[in-house]
Amino acid sequence: MNEETARQVIETAQRQGRSALSEYEAKQVLAAYGIPVTREVLVTGRGALAPALAQIGFPLVMKGCSPDIAHKTEKNLVRVDVRSEAEANQAFDDIAAAMNGSGGVLVQEMISGRRELVMGLTRDPQFGACVMFGLGGIFTEILKDISFRKAPLEKRDALEMMSDIKGHKILQAVRGMPAADRDRLAHMLIAIGQIGLALPAIAEIDLNPVILSGDRPVAVDALIVLGCGLRHNSTR
Amino acid sequence: MKRGAMTAVQTAIATDYERIFGPKKIAIVGVSTEGAGFGSGIFYALRAIGYSGEIFLVNPKGGTLQGEKIYTSVDEIPGTFDLAIIAVAARAVPSVLEACLRKGAAGAEIISSGFKELGTAEGIDLEDKIVRIAARGIRVIGPNCFGIYCPQSGLTVLPGPDLSRDSGPVGFSSQSGGMAVDFANTGKSIGLTFSKVISFGNGADLRETELLRYFGDDPQTGIVTMYIEGIQDGDDFFCALRSTARKKPVIVFKGGLSDAGARAVSSHTASMGGSRMIWQAIVRQANAIQVYDMSEMAQTALAFAMLPQHPCRQISVLGGGGALGVAAADAAESFGLQIPAFAPELAQQIDALLPKPGSSPGNPVDVANPFVLPEVLKKVLYLAAEDARIDLQIFVSLLSHYKNLAVKNGCALAQVMPYRELADDFKEVMRQTGKPVVIVLPNPRRGLDHLDVVAALTEARQVFIENGIAVFDDLTECLRAIGHVNAYYGGRAHE
Numbered sequence: 001m002n003e004e005t006a007r008q009v010i011e012t013a014q015r016q017g018r019s020a021l022s023e024y025e026a027k028q029v030l031a032a033y034g035i036p037v038t039r040e041v042l043v044t045g046r047g048a049l050a051p052a053l054a055q056i057g058f059p060l061v062m063k064g065c066s067p068d069i070a071h072k073t074e075k076n077l078v079r080v081d082v083r084s085e086a087e088a089n090q091a092f093d094d095i096a097a098a099m100n101g102s103g104g105v106l107v108q109e110m111i112s113g114r115r116e117l118v119m120g121l122t123r124d125p126q127f128g129a130c131v132m133f134g135l136g137g138i139f140t141e142i143l144k145d146i147s148f149r150k151a152p153l154e155k156r157d158a159l160e161m162m163s164d165i166k167g168h169k170i171l172q173a174v175r176g177m178p179a180a181d182r183d184r185l186a187h188m189l190i191a192i193g194q195i196g197l198a199l200p201a202i203a204e205i206d207l208n209p210v211i212l213s214g215d216r217p218v219a220v221d222a223l224i225v226l227g228c229g230l231r232h233n234s235t236r
Numbered sequence: 237m238k239r240g241a242m243t244a245v246q247t248a249i250a251t252d253y254e255r256i257f258g259p260k261k262i263a264i265v266g267v268s269t270e271g272a273g274f275g276s277g278i279f280y281a282l283r284a285i286g287y288s289g290e291i292f293l294v295n296p297k298g299g300t301l302q303g304e305k306i307y308t309s310v311d312e313i314p315g316t317f318d319l320a321i322i323a324v325a326a327r328a329v330p331s332v333l334e335a336c337l338r339k340g341a342a343g344a345e346i347i348s349s350g351f352k353e354l355g356t357a358e359g360i361d362l363e364d365k366i367v368r369i370a371a372r373g374i375r376v377i378g379p380n381c382f383g384i385y386c387p388q389s390g391l392t393v394l395p396g397p398d399l400s401r402d403s404g405p406v407g408f409s410s411q412s413g414g415m416a417v418d419f420a421n422t423g424k425s426i427g428l429t430f431s432k433v434i435s436f437g438n439g440a441d442l443r444e445t446e447l448l449r450y451f452g453d454d455p456q457t458g459i460v461t462m463y464i465e466g467i468q469d470g471d472d473f474f475c476a477l478r479s480t481a482r483k484k485p486v487i488v489f490k491g492g493l494s495d496a497g498a499r500a501v502s503s504h505t506a507s508m509g510g511s512r513m514i515w516q517a518i519v520r521q522a523n524a525i526q527v528y529d530m531s532e533m534a535q536t537a538l539a540f541a542m543l544p545q546h547p548c549r550q551i552s553v554l555g556g557g558g559a560l561g562v563a564a565a566d567a568a569e570s571f572g573l574q575i576p577a578f579a580p581e582l583a584q585q586i587d588a589l590l591p592k593p594g595s596s597p598g599n600p601v602d603v604a605n606p607f608v609l610p611e612v613l614k615k616v617l618y619l620a621a622e623d624a625r626i627d628l629q630i631f632v633s634l635l636s637h638y639k640n641l642a643v644k645n646g647c648a649l650a651q652v653m654p655y656r657e658l659a660d661d662f663k664e665v666m667r668q669t670g671k672p673v674v675i676v677l678p679n680p681r682r683g684l685d686h687l688d689v690v691a692a693l694t695e696a697r698q699v700f701i702e703n704g705i706a707v708f709d710d711l712t713e714c715l716r717a718i719g720h721v722n723a724y725y726g727g728r729a730h731e
Contacts, residue, residue, distance in 0.1 A: 020502065120505025124514045126470035132505045140504050148509060148517035150474060156730065157521055164520070204503040225502045 003198060006032040010201050010226065013067065019226050022067045024106055026222040029199075030207070033191040036184070037219045040108035049092055050085070052107040059083045061110045064095045066103025081110060111218050115170055115177065116209035118146070119188060119219075121196045123203055123227070129196030131189050133161045135170065136209035143167070151193030158186035178215040185217050203227030251375050253450060255342035257432055258389040259318035262287075263341070265294040265310060265332050266324035266348070269301055274347045275323035276301060277394055278383065284397030287390035292317060310335035319343050319391075321383060326350030329379065330365040337374040343442075346378035347394060352438050353380050363440050370441040381437025382413035385420050385430065388456070393417055393435055404429020405458030406537050407451040409436060409444060412491075415463045415530065422534045427701035428541060431456040445473045452480035459540045460486040461533055470518075478522040485540045485724050486524040489533045490515050523727040525720045532716065535708060539717035540724075542706035543672055547722040547729075548627035550574045552620040553600035553711075554613075555632030557678060560711075561600045564630075567712040571719030575599050576625050586619050599623075606634035607641065610654050614661040621669035628718065631662065632676045632711055635696060639681060639689050649688045655696035659703040666704070674706045676714050 006029040013021050021029065027037040041052040042065060053060070064077030077098055079091040088107075095105050116137035124130050127150050134146030147164035149157045162171060162182060171180040192205060204225040210217050262282070267275035275293075279301065282291060292313045293306045300306060307313050310320070310332060320336040322329060326348050336344050351363040363379065370376040377384060382393040388403045393413070399420050406428055410416040416435035423430060431454060436443050444464050451460040460480060467473045480486050495510040519526040527533045551573055553564040568575050578586070578599050587597035589612055594604035601616060617629055638653040645652060662673045677697060681689045697707045708714035 118504065120503060122503070122506040122509035124470070124509060124511070126467060126511075127474060127514055127518055128470060130509060130514055130517065132509065140508075144508055146508055146513070148513050149521050150514075150518055160520070161517075204506040206503040206505050208504060223503055225506075 002032045005029075006195070006199060010199060013226060014201065018067045020067045021224040021226070022065050022103065023063065023222055024065050024104075025067070026205075026224040027219065029195065029202075029224060030191075030219060030222055033195050035188050035191050035207075035219055036217065037222065038108045038111060040106050042104045043092070043107055044104040046089075046092060046096075049088060049105075049107070053085060053088050056107050056109050059110045060088075061106075061108040062088065062091045062095060063106045063108060064099045064103060065106040066099060068102070108220075111211045111213045111220050113177075113211040113213045115180070115212040117170075117185075117212065117217065118206070118208040119192055119210055120207060121151075121192050121202065121205035122148075123196070124150075129193060131161075131193045131196070133158075133185075133189055134165055135167050136211075139167075140208055149189075149193075151196045153190045153193040155186050155190065158189040161189065162186075177212070180212050180217065181215045188217060188219075201226055252342040253454075255318035256375060256377075257384060257386045257391065259289060259342075259391065261290045261292065261315075261317035262319050262321060262391075263292040263294060263310060263313055263317045263336065263339075264321045264323070265336075266322060266328075267293045267295050267301055267306060269295070269297075269299050269306070273323065274394060275321070278321055278323065278347065278392075279304075281392050281394065281397040282390070285390055285392045285399060286401060287392070289390070290317075310339060313339065316340040319345070321345045321347065322378075323347040326359070326362055326379070330362065330369060333366060333369045333374065333376070337369060337372060341374055343375040343377065345381065345383040346376060346437075346440075347381065347383060348378075349380040349437075351379045351440070363438060366440045376441035377434060378437040379440060380413075382416055382435040384435070385416070385433040387430060393420065393433065396420060400424045400429065402429045403431060403456065405431060405456075405541055406461055407431045407454060407457035407459070408433045408461045408463075409447040409451070410434070410463040411436060411439065411444070411465045412463055413437060419461070419463075419530060419534065422530065423537075426534060426538060427697065427707065428534060428538050431458075439468070443468060445469065445476045448473070448476045448480050448486070452476070452483050458484055459537050460484060461489070461537050462487070463489045463491065463530075463533075465491045474518055474522060477518070477524050481522050481524045481724075482728070485721075486522075487527055487533055487536050487540075487720075488519050488524050489527050489530065490519075523724065525724055527720075531713070535713050535717040536720045538706055538708075539714075539721050542701075542704065543628070543674075543718065543721050545725060547726045548672065548718060549722055550576055550625045550627050551718070552623070552626045552629045553632065554603065554616060554620060554629065555601075555676070556603050556606060556634045557632050557711075560602050560632060561596065561598075563711060564600045564715075567715045571715045572722060573715055573719060576623070578620070578623055582619060582623060586616055589615055589619075606637035610657040610661050613658070614665060617662070617665045617673065618669065621665065621671050626671060629665075629671060629673045630676060630711070630714060631673060632678070633658070635677065635693060636679050636681045636689050638692075639686065642688075649692045650695070653692050653696065655692075655699055659696075659699045659705065662700075662705055663703045672706075674708065674714060674718070675700050676708050676711045678710060 009025045024042045043052045059081045062079045118134045118136035118140045120132040129151040130148045145165045147161040173179040206223040207219040295306045298308045320341050351359045385393045387401045413435040420433050451457045493512040583597040591605045596602040642649040700707045
């Protein structure tokens with residue numbers, strides 16, 4: 001764990017007066033706390049694209065990356081299953097044009113898996129940092145099948161929140177897919193709680209989706225919102 | 237840090253809870269000789285419930301009330317006293333509290349309102365004064381509260397002259413005074429007995445978290461219940477909740493839950509983390525039990541008071557009533573209970589005892605006829621208990637149907653309704669089998685022409701409770717309460 005990396009990323013964003021980290025930056029913070037994230041390269045100029053493609057390998061995902069755009073899919077800034085250099089060049093140009101030259105393009109390994117989960121952090125006005133777990137992707141908003149725990153989380157808390165959700169069977173072995181690695185999931189939830197306690201500048205976190213690639217969870221998209229950095233006010 | 241500072245003040249002055257909850261001498265400050273004031277109201281209530289300690293009355297005008305001398309000031313009271321009950325106008329409260337502190341009282345209930353709850357600068361200022369005086373060595377309950385009910389010492393809340401003097405395991409702290417009185421009365425009606433009920437109102441000094449810790453340590457309290465609206469310190473409350481729930485069941489009724497949406501947030505996580513979700517998480521994480529209304533709180537406390545201290549997940553359901561089998565199965569599943577079907581041989585033995593047609597011997601066992609004799613029901617319960625999987629038996633009683641029998645025979649309901657036999661028989665079954673029996677006593681007959689049914693079933697409930705048999709009005713509520721007990725002891729086993 002390299003907390004210093006995480007702090008530097010946040011301080012840079014704060015110096016620039018930003019209220020959110022880019023996806024690329026958010027994943028650096030998460031990775032610093034041992035949370036598995038996608039392998040990815042941030043490409044800011046067309047010339048750097050080819051080496052990035054070589055590093056990540058096809059098929060891959062390309063995304064517009066800027067701290068200003070939280071919900072990328074709605075803005076048509078994501079290309080999945082990019083399979084050739086020609087496709088990648090076209091995607092880069094389209095995304096760059098759509099972003100009006102701000103930010104960069106994230107070249108990211110494509111994680112395949114049909115089970116999507118969500119994890120996150122919120123700061124409750126009374127109880128402070130609280131970690132969320134639930135069904136991810138589009139089901140997050142539709143089903144709201146989620147559970148919370150106050151940080152710090154013990155392993156038991158993390159395991160309990162997985163069995164608390166109605167759709168907990170998604171973590172079992174289903175339809176030829178292996179049972180999810182609950183230890184690894186628990187480690188991720190505990191780490192999110194640690195981030196919440198260690199980095200008061202962070203107001204909110206979304207890891208959505210966290211995709212189960214086989215039994216292994218990987219954070220595929222991430223949002224970190226910065227706050228004023230004050231501790232929670234416990235008097236209401 | 238605020239919390240550190242508070243703790244320092246509190247540890248500097250040890251709280252003498254003995255003197256507060258079991259006062260030998262009480263001063264009631266603010267009794268009026270005319271009309272129905274709060275001060276004289278609490279005096280009458282203490283007399284009516286049979287408080288046997290010494291009571292000093294105070295009013296600047298002096299005089300007497302019910303033959304009792306009224307002192308003109310707190311300072312005039314000879315010697316010291318343990319607890320002050322203050323019912324003077326808000327503006328006069330700080331100087332009265334100051335006088336009580338000088339006199340060496342351990343605590344003061346401030347019944348008066350007109351403080352922070354008004355939101356006015358004057359109200360807030362007066363409450364701050366109370367906080368500062370309290371910090372110098374007198375614990376304050378209130379202001380804007382109904383006080384303390386403690387059946388053992390005979391202390392009672394303002395509108396509580398008629399509460400029970402039977403002590404029991406339930407401790408209750410409540411931000412709402414009305415809730416404190418209602419819960420104490422509900423307890424009296426359903427067979428729930430209390431160690432202490434504390435209405436703490438604005439909670440200027442003693443409030444939810446400290447009272448939670450007190451109940452956790454109090455040997456007279458076996459079950460902690462609480463009604464809260466706002467809390468002062470989330471982290472401290474959570475720690476107290478978790479450590480108390482490790483010792484005894486804690487039932488939390490949180491009023492004023494909201495879904496998120498009010499706050500401006502950007503992430504899904506924050507938008508879904510409203511107080512409803514977060515409170516659910518906090519209570520579950522601490523292995524406490526969350527309830528959503530006062531009835532559920534009462535039923536749950538009753539289950540904790542009367543059932544064994546371990547999970548009872550597999551149950552038998554026997555008796556009758558509308559769609560018994562389906563209703564039981566539906567409800568059981570949602571509360572994590574199972575009603576396993578009996579083996580064919582056992583079902584056959586049970587079937588041989590039941591009237592025909594209309595009965596069904598599986599599990600649930602529908603006895604079909606409300607007039608099946610208690611001795612037959614006893615045999616059925618014995619047989620059902622032979623299934624080794626069964627942890628607990630629920631009997632859904634059809635006693636209200638005896639009204640028709642009484643009318644037909646032209647006699648009083650009490651003469652035909654066999655609840656005493658049932659109580660004796662079920663008690664014996666419990667003792668012999670080691671498996672608890674719980675009674676559900678629904679009463680669809682509550683009209684003016686059925687007041688005798690209401691009376692008889694009230695009597696029946698009391699007899700069952702006296703025999704150690706928990707009684708609920710409704711099967712779903714009963715299963716929900718058992719589900720809570722299971723969740724608590726199941727959660728504790730994992731610690």
